[in-house]
Amino acid sequence: MALTPVEIRHITPPRTNFRGYRIAPTDKLLEDIAASFEDVWRERADLADKVEQLEADLIRFRELETLLRTTLVSAEQASAQMRDQARQEAELILGKAHAEAREIQRRAYSDNERLTHESRRVRAQLVEALSAFDDPKPEDAAQEVEPEATQESDSGEERSWYGVPDADAA
Secondary structure, three states: OOOOHHHHHHOOOOEOOOOOEOHHHHHHHHHHHHHHHHHHHHHHHHHHHHHHHHHHHHHHHHHHHHHHHHHHHHHHHHHHHHHHHHHHHHHHHHHHHHHHHHHHHHHHHHHHHHHHHHHHHHHHHHHHHHHHHHOOOHHHHHHOOOHHHHHHHHHOOEEOOOOOEEOOOO
């Protein structure tokens, strides 16, 4: 039976006729008081151990919290660095792609100009060959110029393979 301090203060041990206390009930009361105090001291020691354990856990959790915060900050910094690096790589790749596109476009324009020039040269040779084919005597052709032939050469029309004026040449 656990006794509280208030109960202990109000206990009066049984007395004897000569103003003394009875031995057996007084001894029992003292044993109950001692047992009660032992229980209280045991509980106090258990609670002190528990407080010590909880304080150790608290320190460990605070260290863990600090570690987690540090890790989170590091992860955020690494993420920002990776984003920046990816952005820089993307800009570099995009710049290379634009440069390559400009080079391809420049080569295409150059090829187009070369092919256009070559096409004009071939057409001129073709017109020359067709006019030589139409006029068997080149000496007579220079002396006899038909008015229609003069108009065609003046208008700048080129003839196709079939001798018909080429609409694409203009």
